[in-house]
Amino acid sequence: MAHDERRLQVLRAIVQDYVSTNDPVGSKALAERHDLGVSPATIRNDMAVLEEQGYITQPHTSAGRVPTDKGYRLFVDRLSAVKPLSVAERRAIERFLDGALDLHDILSRTVRLLAQLTHHVAVVQYPTLSRSAVRHLEVVQVAAARLLLVLITDTGRVEQRLVDCPVDCDGDDVAELRALLNQTFAGTRLTDAAGRVPDLLDTAPPHLRRLVAAVSAALVETLVEPGEDRLVVGGTANLARVAVDFPGSLRPLLEALEEQVVVLRLISEVDAGGAVLVRIGEENAHEALSGASVVSVGYGSGDRALGGLGIVGPTRMDYPTNMAAVRAVARYVGQILAES
Amino acid sequence: MAHDERRLQVLRAIVQDYVSTNDPVGSKALAERHDLGVSPATIRNDMAVLEEQGYITQPHTSAGRVPTDKGYRLFVDRLSAVKPLSVAERRAIERFLDGALDLHDILSRTVRLLAQLTHHVAVVQYPTLSRSAVRHLEVVQVAAARLLLVLITDTGRVEQRLVDCPVDCDGDDVAELRALLNQTFAGTRLTDAAGRVPDLLDTAPPHLRRLVAAVSAALVETLVEPGEDRLVVGGTANLARVAVDFPGSLRPLLEALEEQVVVLRLISEVDAGGAVLVRIGEENAHEALSGASVVSVGYGSGDRALGGLGIVGPTRMDYPTNMAAVRAVARYVGQILAES
């Protein structure tokens, strides 16, 4: 049906115009700005149908139409073409991420870059501990019966944890402990680490047994702690720019971003196939995000997804461009992490 | 002069009322709400003088008066009494900071606590590298000619840095290097570390010399890098609450907070005597902060100032309470850090 086809064109045009102008779009303006080949009256009929189907709505009786969440959803799924990044943008990405010194540096550069490219709030999840492997474990004595356990993962993430020892220990004990730990855990996935503990306890020399038990308990605790997944947030200043899209106040959104846990859940649920995920408005199933969309994708080196990254903005955003930016940045980050 | 004295009382009353109501305060309301013992007409005369001296101003001809930056300054310096924290607040501080697992945890709890106590944006500086001492240096091989250098300071801060080696090296080299580095640097102040490098190069065995040179160069670079001072920011959602105090947009302020460098400069300039510093409006000498005040203080264990922390809010804030909160939190943080 050329009929239905045109209605979709109308919806696409509405989304595009509304995103760029922020004004409800009327039939006349639509006919002028797009080559739909029909008169405003015909477009009006199409719009009436689209409204009945729930894709668009009018804020007031005598205003133009505005896409609903459902309308944006259809647009994202079926109507938007991938928008390739400009050469300048690609170059900016390379320049931005090049020369990063450590993991924190990489992630904070990433978040700034993404915020700058999209003009929205950017979020990057730290590489998930559960998907990383142990590169090295370091034990440092800070008091007679207190150790600092430092875990370095193969993704460059560093976790530290204070451990109270059941007994005092000396330098030799610590050195022995360090060797034992690395021998046991180096190279193992963090998810597998817990399983090695019984083995470790068996092989440990008797005089170290209680110490090893305490330290490995702390280690396992650190690994399974799900709340330890961290988030880097940037570009909140961009929210002020689009404050008009959040009637009332920016507060709930800012709170959600600080709370981290909500956003983290959204960002970390990435598509296994590596596709960019878009969650629109109410789809986020969280009050504070009801007027917001989240565009996210997993990043990683090779086939491993280490974590997620993405942006948070008003539902009225330029989806094709932002999806492209998110995807491109994720690729580069994965690359950089693979190198380090 | 009982005369001047009363004028100051009037100023104090104006500040107090304006802070709590956000309405320009008039002579009549002042006479009603405060026991100044004089009539509105007299107060009007005092207000005229205060205005002439630049302590207050009226937004419009027929509105009440509002304190100027200069007025707040006088209030903070001479008119405000320290407001002790409530028992509940003290208990909240202890509860909040107890059970922190590592440095990052301590600092992020601190920033949340401070934001919650003051209802403003809270900022905490990471313990300055230059004032810390080396606790331990760890070297981990990540590729044939690539090492990860991990610095652990006595304040629990962990810095990492990738180092490209001039030559390939094996496990023995790395172990030797690690021992050498710790032997040389452990316990030294970071500011003194650079001075030890020549000594280190002399004592290093010949086959390691080039390696040691590369690694110590990277180390020194990490230490002197002034931009590496980090800032934890929290409670930006509170800005939305006081958006009315920032006519125009929150954007410049949010940008400044993200930029970090501006705020960092303000926070890190702490008073040697441990007093709480207040910078009001234009005193911040930065456009984006012209309507904002910064309340800050240094924190540290014992006599060492490790860094600064504080809050950023509108000039129209409750200075006595906020100063007390900032000071109390800084004390507790210093205590916690001394223990770990």
Added chain:
DNA sequence: GCTGGCACTCTGTCCGTGCGAGTGCCAGTG
């Protein structure tokens, strides 16, 4: 030196009006 009174100024608000944008419907046409 303080007070009460008074005239004046200015802002914020409310209300009524007119304009413009946009719609829905309908009759007409290829």
Added chain:
DNA sequence: CACTGGCACTCGCACGGACAGAGTGCCAGC
């Protein structure tokens, strides 16, 4: 049957005048 032009209708919004309220400055009196 789908599309088009015309037309009446509905609202939101910007404009402007009137008004009440708050606050001031000044002045004469105590």
